[in-house]
Amino acid sequence: MNWTEHAIWWHVYPLGFCGAPIREPHPSSAPRLRRLLNWLDYAVELGASGLLLGPIFASRTHGYDSLDQFRIDPRLGGDKDFDELLAACQARGLRIVLDGVFSHVSADHPELLRALHEGPDSHAAALFDIDWHADGGPAPRVFEGHEGLARLNHAAPQTVDYVTEVMLHWLDRGIDGWRLDAAYSVDPAFWARVLPRVRARHPDAWFLGEIIHGDYPAFVAASGADSVTQYELWKAIWSSLGDRNLFELEWALGRHNGFLEHFIPNTFIGNHDVTRIASRLGAHGAITALAILMTVGGIPSIYAGDEQGFTGVKEDRLGGDDAIRPAFPQTPDQLAPWGEEIHRVHQDLIGLRRRHPWLTTASTETLHLTNTVFAYRVSARHGHDHLDVDIDLDSPRTVTIRDASGDALWIQPATPDPGHPEN
Template sequence: MARDEQPVWWHVYPLGFCDAPIRDADPAPATRLRRLLGWLDYAADLGVTGLLLGPVFASQSHGYDSLDLLRIDPRLGGDQDFDDLVAACGERGLRIVLDGVFSHVGDRHPWLVDALAHGPDSEHAGLFDIVWDADGGPAPRVWEGHGALARLDHASAQTADHVVDVMEHWLARGTDGWRLDAAYSVDTAFWARVIPRVRARFPHAWFLGEVIHGDYAAFVEASGVDTVTQYELWKAVRSSIADRNFFELDWTLRRHNELLGHFTPQTFVGNHDVTRVASAVGADHAVTAAAILLTVGGVPSVYAGDEQGFTGVKEDRLGGDDAVRPAFPDRPEDLAPWGSSVHRAHRELLALRHRHPWLTTATTTTTHLSSTRYAYRTTSRDAQDWLDVEHDLDAGTFVSDRAGRIVWRHAA
């Protein structure tokens, strides 16, 4: 995609969406990925311009414990199923960004098993961060304490070459960019070595780094990614609504303005790793959260199902993500009707954003602030256009154009 193009993503976790078995000991291969084909018109009608896909590559269970980054997960299908999805997206003008898990692999990855068996001079040993003289024999360093996830060696040229090969393989198959999972856990110098090599061949590729805490602008500058996940704004939107304290959101949007001077953050109010926004703030205020998301600067994503008011609580246990990563029906027509009002609000807000494309890089100025009522003016970078937005937790949200006309409202 053009580097100055800023899409709106529909974020999909394919293994859950397509009802693939996650923890079955011997899951049967199937062409489940094709279920997404029946949802592309729905996505386009919603107003998104691309799919931000979770893991689609062969893995042990949940997709983030990869076994082969050059092979579609057999639980989802094969190359033809993926190629058909890319083609169908292209017919509808939908971009595709893939989830690249380049910080670690599953502990049963065949190259890791081979390296542990044959030593540091074996063919693939240079890919992995292995303690060769550990008590009890060689052992891989694990990712963030998860024994089933083995870290890659990001100081190794072999690892950089492998990641470049994977990125280029799927970009050549028609995708548009990469979400770099757990990018924060990898030295920025690694990304700075890899990304320019990929851009030399695919100059329009878009790179999103998953970064939770820290200096976002410094990470972007040092790594070479286009953007990072704006978790600060995610947290502030939810907390301000749930705690009835818009002062937190006001502080965060001031910082968000500063970030917009350096890069365009990737914004969201829900994703595959957190409790559903409707469960966090209530179904009605999930629309308030969406209205904030879609009237401030950034590259927004809507987590599939949030536009229908889906609920689900993330829990800290085995299977604790299942509730926020559910299977979807075969067709949009099979959705329950109770999500229609939330869906309509998302469609209207996305249409509003498309009518005002300058919102991507817009900054906000506070015009009223109290615990339960927050108003701001969102202004284009050239200061030639603006929207006035008011969120009242007891009355609703109102958006007015520069002529003072209300162009969108949601009554609480």
């Protein structure tokens, strides 16, 4: 079994987590990345096997507008700080996956500015998708309408070489894989040119493509990536619970079974781009969502703070991500006490999953279904292991998980809501 089939990620957005200034015109440099050192034992005690880190490379603001992907963002520190984090993770058996922003760069990227200055025949020009004949002079094509994000030219061999070099640089340093940001916006053929070259030196590396809509298996087959972000299941979990329409969840799990025939998706109920699950469903609903996440196939990730019942609503405006990407305390013992109960429930359910590693590739079968009641059996792909999961949205103890003998392994607490105020 590949190491990734045991993976449970603690997903961290480092710039926010470590309290780095995002929009200051001249932000201060500091070894803020070291704050994560204080949280590694917490991640282990939660049950995580690795850190899925957001952007840590030099950028203009939020990390996805990179300036130099060979350099740690000065707001987070430098190579020494990263090396100490990596060594501390390895000492605890924690893997690290980094966020690779290879769709676009900052519009202020020095090589892009050089290309615009020197013209289409310059060495730097081939890296970027530039309209050299635009009215008013050469204009970089931008990512999804964001003027500050300039597209790379994924048709160019130079871009294949560049992305390969970045990936190998950090894998050689000791990381374990890459999240491919906005992979949906790049021709899968590009990844198919890059990833085999990287795997030739790091055959055990894991590659997770950010895909929102579309044909997940086709992307995996064409790109050579190992996994994609399972947004279909994410949406079905919170939507079906919020709307009291468990038919939506059952439909999505049928689709999920099909995906598992081809690859193992990255499953989640929260990440750095979406409204917090506790804000969507309340604390009790968030625990119901977690119970589903931990009892279906996939490689799950927990977005840092969700295990404490953090709230936060994503808004479509400048700074609209701030509420879902907050700074964390220096140490876990500075967390507010209202998250303790939800944290214990996360430990219980993650522990249950780790005791049943076959769940990673398991399929689900519907036993009973109404709008508010859903019983499903999750079965090992090989052998006879299975668990039965009963969801009853009309019960104060919404979820019961039973083993093959019918004994209850976990029953949702009737009143898990810690009573903290919404953000």
